[in-house]
Amino acid sequence: MYSMGSLNLLMKKVLLILFLLALTVFQSVRAEEIFKIKGINIDTSTSAIFLNTIGNYQTSITNGIKLVKIPEEHKIYFDISSSILISKKQDLYFNSGAIKQIKISQFTTNPNVVRVVMYFDDNYNIDTLKIGNINNQLVVITQDISDTFTQFYQNTYRDKEKNIEDYYNPLIIQSEATSIKPAINSNTQYSPKELVQIQQAFGDSNANNIKELVRNDLTNNIKLRSKYYINSVTQQNKGFLISGYGAPTIQKPFILTNPTRMVFDIVNSNVNQAFNNKEIPLNPSNLSGDKIKIGRFDSNITRIVVTSEDAKQYLPIFSSDNQSLLIVNPNNLANNTFSQTKTNIIKYKYQKNLSTDDFTLTFDNPVVWGIKRNTDNLYVYFFNASQYNDIVFKNSINGTPYGDLNLALLKNIGIRLTLPLNNNNEVNTYFSGDGKNFRIRTTNLAPKQKKEVVSPTPKGKVIIIDPGHGGTDYGAIRDGINEKDINLDVAKQVQSILERKGFKVKLTRTNDTYLSLEERCNITNSSSPYLFVSIHVNSCMGTEPKGIETHYYHDNSIELANTIHSKMTKAIKTPNRGLFKSKFYVINHTSVPAVLLEIGFISNDTERAELVTKKRQRDTAEAISEGIIEYFNNHK
Numbered sequence: 295m296y297s298m299g300s301l302n303l304l305m306k307k308v309l310l311i312l313f314l315l316a317l318t319v320f321q322s323v324r325a326e327e328i329f330k331i332k333g334i335n336i337d338t339s340t341s342a343i344f345l346n347t348i349g350n351y352q353t354s355i356t357n358g359i360k361l362v363k364i365p366e367e368h369k370i371y372f373d374i375s376s377s378i379l380i381s382k383k384q385d386l387y388f389n390s391g392a393i394k395q396i397k398i399s400q401f402t403t404n405p406n407v408v409r410v411v412m413y414f415d416d417n418y419n420i421d422t423l424k425i426g427n428i429n430n431q432l433v434v435i436t437q438d439i440s441d442t443f444t445q446f447y448q449n450t451y452r453d454k455e456k457n458i459e460d461y462y463n464p465l466i467i468q469s470e471a472t473s474i475k476p477a478i479n480s481n482t483q484y485s486p487k488e489l490v491q492i493q494q495a496f497g498d499s500n501a502n503n504i505k506e507l508v509r510n511d512l513t514n515n516i517k518l519r520s521k522y523y524i525n526s527v528t529q530q531n532k533g534f535l536i537s538g539y540g541a542p543t544i545q546k547p548f549i550l551t552n553p554t555r556m557v558f559d560i561v562n563s564n565v566n567q568a569f570n571n572k573e574i575p576l577n578p579s580n581l582s583g584d585k586i587k588i589g590r591f592d593s594n595i596t597r598i599v600v601t602s603e604d605a606k607q608y609l610p611i612f613s614s615d616n617q618s619l620l621i622v623n624p625n626n627l628a629n630n631t632f633s634q635t636k637t638n639i640i641k642y643k644y645q646k647n648l649s650t651d652d653f654t655l656t657f658d659n660p661v662v663w664g665i666k667r668n669t670d671n672l673y674v675y676f677f678n679a680s681q682y683n684d685i686v687f688k689n690s691i692n693g694t695p696y697g698d699l700n701l702a703l704l705k706n707i708g709i710r711l712t713l714p715l716n717n718n719n720e721v722n723t724y725f726s727g728d729g730k731n732f733r734i735r736t737t738n739l740a741p742k743q744k745k746e747v748v749s750p751t752p753k754g755k756v757i758i759i760d761p762g763h764g765g766t767d768y769g770a771i772r773d774g775i776n777e778k779d780i781n782l783d784v785a786k787q788v789q790s791i792l793e794r795k796g797f798k799v800k801l802t803r804t805n806d807t808y809l810s811l812e813e814r815c816n817i818t819n820s821s822s823p824y825l826f827v828s829i830h831v832n833s834c835m836g837t838e839p840k841g842i843e844t845h846y847y848h849d850n851s852i853e854l855a856n857t858i859h860s861k862m863t864k865a866i867k868t869p870n871r872g873l874f875k876s877k878f879y880v881i882n883h884t885s886v887p888a889v890l891l892e893i894g895f896i897s898n899d900t901e902r903a904e905l906v907t908k909k910r911q912r913d914t915a916e917a918i919s920e921g922i923i924e925y926f927n928n929h930k
Contacts, residue, residue, distance in 0.1 A: 327351055327352060327353055327376060328376055328377065328378055328406060329347055329351060329355050329374065329376060329377035329378070329408075330347060330348045330377075330378060330380050331345055331346065331347055331348075331374070331377055331378065331379050331380065331381075331398075331408055332346040332347070332348055332380055332381050333345075333346055333379075333381045333384060333398070334346065334384065334386075334396065334398060334410075343393075343396070343412075343433070343434040343436070344431050344432070344433055345374075345398075345410070345431060345432040345433075346431065347431060347432075348380070354427055355374065355377070355427060355431075355432045356425065356426070356427045356432060357375070358375050359372050359373070359374060359375075359425060359432075360372060360373070361423070361425055363420050363421070363423075365420060367413075368394075368413060368414045368415070368416055368418065368420070369411060369412060369413045369414065369420075370411075370412050370414075370420055370423060371409060371410060371411040371412070372409070372410055372425070373401060373407050373408070373409050373410075374407065374408045374409075374410070374432070375405065375406070375407055376405070376406055377406055377407065377408040378400065378403075378406050378408065379398065379399065379400045379408050383397070383398060383399035383400065384396065384397065384398045384399075385397050392414050392415050392418040392436050393412060393413075393414060393415075393436060394413045394414060394415060395411075395412070395413040396410070396411070396412050396413075397409075397410070397411040397412075398410050398411075410434075412434070414436075418436075422436070423435065423436055447724035447725065447726050447727075447731070447733060448541035448543070448616055448724060448725055448726075448727070449543050449722060449723075449724055450541070450542070450543060450544065450612060450616070450665075450723050450724060450725045451543070451544050451545075451546075451665050451667075451721070451722065451723040452543060452544075452545055452546070452561075452721070452722045452723075453545075453546045453667070453719075453720045453721045453722070454545075454720060454722075455545065455546075522538055522539070522540040522541060522542040522543070522560055522562065522563040522564075522596075523538045523539045523540055523563070523564050523565075523566075524536055524537070524538040524560070524563065524564070524565040524566060524569065524588070524596060525537065525538050525539065525566045525569075526538065526566075526569075527569050527572070527574055527586070527588055529574070529576060529577075530620065531620060531622060532576070532622060532623070532626040533576070533608075533611075533620045533621055533622025533623070533626070534574065534576070534586045534598075534600075534620070534621045534622070535618060535619070535620050536560075536588075536598070536618060536619040536620075536621065537617065537618040538617070538618070539617070540563075540617075541616045541617070541725075542560050542563065542612075542616075542619055543560065543561050543562060543563075544558055544559070544560060544561075544610050544619075544665070545558075545559040545560075545561050545595075546667055547559075547667070549605065549606060550599075553601055554601070554602065554603060554605045554606070555599050555600060555601045555602075555605050556599070556600045556602075556605040556606060556608045557597060557598070557599050557600075558597075558598040558599075558600070558610060558621065559591065559595050559596070559597050559598075560595065560596045560597075560598065560619075561594060561595055562594050562595075563594070563595065563596040564590070564596065565588060565589065565590060565596045569588055569589075570588070570589045570590055571587070571588075571589040571590075572587070572588060572589070573585055573586070573587045574586050574587075574588075583602075584600065584601065584602040584604075584623070585600075585601050585602075586598060586599065586600050586601075586621065587599045587601070598621060600621060602623070604623050604625070607623045607624065607625055608621055608622065608623050609621075609622070609624060609664050609665060609666045609675075610664060610665060611662065611663070611664035611675075611677065612662070612663055612664065612665075612725065613662060614660030614661060614662050614678075614729040615660070615729060616725050616727075616729065620664075624664070624675075624707075635659050635660070635678060636659065636678055636679075636680050637657040637658055637659035637660065637661050637676075637678055637679050637680070637730075638657065638658050638659075638679065638680060638681040638682065639655050639656070639657055639676075639679060639681070639682035639683075639687075639701075639709065640656055640657065640658045641654075641655070641656035642654070642655060642656075642686060642687050642690035642691075643656070643690065644690060644691065644694045644696060647735075649737060650735050650736060650737050651694070651695045651696065651735070651736050651737075651739050652733055652734065652735050653691070653694075653696045653699065653733070653734045654731055654732065654733040654734075655676075655711075655731070655732045655733075656730060656731050657676075657679065657729075657730045657731070657732070658730070659678075659730065660728065660729030660730055661676050661677075661678060661679055661729060661730070661732065662676075662677045662678050663675060663676050663677065663725075663732060664677065665723065667721065669715075669717075670714060670715060670716075670928070671712055671713065671714055671715060672711075672712070672713040672715055672721055672734070673710060673711070673712055674710070674711040674713075674723070674732070674734075675704075675707060675708060675709075675710050675711075676708045676709045676710075676711070676732075677707060677708045678708060679708045679709040680703075680708065680709070682701055682709060684701070684863065684869070684870045687701055688864070695736070695739040695740050696713070696739065698713070698714045699711065699712070699713050700712045700713075700856070700860045701870075702856065702859060702860075702863075702870065702872045702873050703870065703871060703872025703873070704872055704873050704874070704875075705872065705873075705874040705875070705876075709872075710873070712856055712860075713734065713736075715736075715739075716738075718737075718738040719736055719737060719738055719739055720736065720737040720738070721734065721735070721736055722734075722735040722736075723735070755798075755821075755822050755823060755824040756797075756798045756799060756800045756821050756822075756823055756824065757792060757797055757798070757799045757800070757823070757824055757825060757827070757922060758800055758801075758802065758817070758818045758821060758823045758825070758826045758827070759785045759788050759789055759799060759800070759801050759802070759827050759829065760785070760801075760802040760803075760814055760818070760826065760827065760828035760829065760880060761778070761781040761782040761784075761785035761786075761801060761802065761803055761829055762777065762778070762781045762828055762829055762830040762831075762890075763777055763778035763781060763830075764778050764781075764782070764803050764805075764806055764807050764808055764809060765778075765806055765807045765808025765809075766808050767808055769781065769830070769831065769833075770831060770832075770833035770896045770897065771896075772833070772896050772897060772902055773902070775896065775902060775905075775906060777830065777831040777833070777896055778806065779806075780831050780893075780896070780905050780906065780911070781829045781830060781831060782803070782805075782806070783911055784829050784893065784911050784914050784915050784918075785801055785829050786801070786804075787911060787912060787915030787916075788827075788829075788915045788918050788919050788922075789801060790915075791915060791916060791919040792919055792922065792923075795919075795923060797922075797926075800817075800821055800823075802814045802817050802818070811879040811880055811883075812879075812883075814828075814880050815879070815880060815883040815884060818880075818884055818886075819883075819884065819885070823884075823886050824886065824926070825854060825886050825887045825888065825922070825925070826880070826881070826884045826886055826887070826888035826889070827858070827888075827889055827891065827918065827922065828878075828880050828881065828888075828889070828890040828891065829891050829893065829918075830890060830891065830892050830893070831892065831893060831894055831895070831896045831905060832892040832893075832894060832895045832896070832897075833895060833896050833897045834895065834897050835897075836897070837897055837898055837899060838898065839895055839897070839898060840868055840869060840894065840895045840898040840900065840901040841868045841869030841870060841871040841894070841895070842859070842862050842863055842866065842868055842869070842870060842871060842891075842892065842893060842894065843871045843872065843873075843874060843891075843892040844856075844858060844859035844862075844872075844873050844874070844889055844890075844891055844892070845873075845874045845875075845876040845878060845881065845889065845890040845891075845892070846873065846874075846875060846876075846881060846888070846889050846890075847875060847876060847877055847878065847881045847882045847888070848881075848882075848885075848887075848888070850886075850887050851881065851887045851888050851889055852873075853887070853925065853928075854887040854888075854889055854921075854925050855873050855889045856873060857921045857924050857925045857928075858889060858891065858917070858918055858921030858922065858925070859872075859873055859891075859921070860921070861917040861918070861920045861921040861924070862891070862893070862914065862917040862918065862921070864917070865913050865914075865916065865917035865920075866894075866910070866913055866914060866917065868894060868901065871892075876890070878890050887925075891918065893905070893914050894910075894914075
């Protein structure tokens with residue numbers, strides 16, 4: 295027999311054990327990460343289904359998923375553990391494609407399991423179906439694609455106005471609706487036949503229990519992955535941030551005048567009514583400044599119009615997750631503020647297709663990028679990219695239609711890609727789901743043929759070549775070697791090459807004399823020049839840096855800088871240190887296209903030894919001359 299005291303003690307122990315067990319269960323329940331599933335998105339262009347999850351999760355939604363295939367019923371199903379459906383269950387029917395029906399519902403609540411059931415066309419081979427994970431969205435691919443799920447590409451930019459994949463006739467989805475009897479006015483006279491038709495239309499149970507099938511416009515009711523739904527427009531980074539769901543595709547922008555406006559069309563898109571036809575100033579306190587207007591242009595296009603004196607400078611910048619766009623004038627960006635994570639280009643791949651050519655850049659981290667297209671060139675800016683292998687890159691384009699493709703490092707910006715184009719070229723760009731792969735697709739692309747100069751420059755104008763330093767201004771000095779001497783030697787060779795081609799060339803100095811920076815500019819501006827090129831040798835405190843840099847200041851000098859720089863980096867085996875916007879006096883105070891070239895480092899022992907050789911100086915002079923000739927031929 296137990297005493298009353300011992301029974302009380304036993305009861306306390308039992309209650310304590312029960313409490314601890316309950317606490318353990320409670321903590322385990324709390325520790326379980328629950329996926330919140332809002333519903334599904336449909337990608338009609340790639341036959342993909344996306345389960346839309348809300349929130350940030352540490353674990354993968356694909357953990358523990360088992361795909362069950364039932365070929366005889368032409369269906370599959372799978373269960374998602376630790377998940378809840380926060381929207382109503384869906385039962386959708388499709389009028390085209392391999393998928394005929396999709397059901398998604400909360401299968402159980404203890405444990406929390408969501409079940410997805412898919413029915414297919416009789417001719418569909420369900421063995422080709424795959425499940426993957428993109429940014430913790432569960433993806434069901436219903437057709438065989440060559441890329442992995444992390445390389446799932448979205449069309450981000452295109453030249454063509456109309457596309458066969460454009461969403462003009464909405465895919466019809468049908469869902470069962472609740473039966474509703476019509477409110478029939480007793481005073482209204484209907485024939486028996488009309489009454490039956492009304493009852494059938496509203497799903498009256500007395501009319502053979504026929505259910506109404508409600509048709510939904512996919513554009514208005516379901517946000518597609520291959521489409522874009524804009525739900526936010528704000529000012530950010532001195533530009534306009536467009537945010538939403540899906541992946542935006544920008545169509546080739548164009549300019550309107552009086553006033554100057556740049557038009558960006560986002561195809562296959564929709565916009566929140568709160569922002570439709572709304573005008574937003576860049577600076578709310580100054581309504582006369584830059585502003586943006588956004589609204590539906592037609593059934594499948596959202597039009598963004600930027601009004602600004604500098605509208606031509608605006609470009610779209612894509613976020614690394616491909617969910618948002620920053621429409622911005624890059625001249626307003628003081629430095630790279632887009633991403634704290636740096637990335638490098640680690641792979642280059644050319645692929646020949648039946649009627650198009652692809653070139654893909656792969657990065658080691660997600661990249662933030664922008665695009666600008668004009669008549670002659672495609673420019674792509676990788677804003678958080680910092681390194682690439684120039685030799686491997688050139689080997690990858692050698693002998694391909696992308697032979698004129700160029701990469702260059704830009705100070706405080708990143709890496710710029712430049713692709714020369716002509717009127718016959720059509721360009722599309724694609725971006726992978728993981729943000730690490732950027733692809734260009736072109737038609738009728740071929741490297742430009744080199745043109746020979748057949749006539750001198752315009753009458754009365756000359757090419758100004760400026761050998762840096764001179765006289766008492768030695769420039770950089772190492773081991774008795776003077777920068778001023780190398781500059782003059784190379785400048786004279788450039789003069790000789792260009793004059794043989796029919797150009798009129800003038801040197802700011804022809805011997806070892808001193809000229810101030812102001813005197814050099816006076817000589818230049820008094821000569822009605824066509825362009826200005828200043829030649830220098832670089833230097834720094836350390837001995838390791840080496841390579842070629844090209845500097846410009848005014849926007850009218852960017853193309854000249856890029857053309858000469860591209861020729862030099864191809865001709866000389868030394869690091870490509872890129873293009874820089876720099877406020878050097880001689881290029882800042884010259885109105886014509888003007889560049890300052892740093893042709894190597896005198897402070898690097900190996901490069902200094904090369905810079906004094908006839909070969910290095912000849913190669914440099916020929917590359918500079920070829921760049922000037924090509925620039926002139928493109929502007930005749």
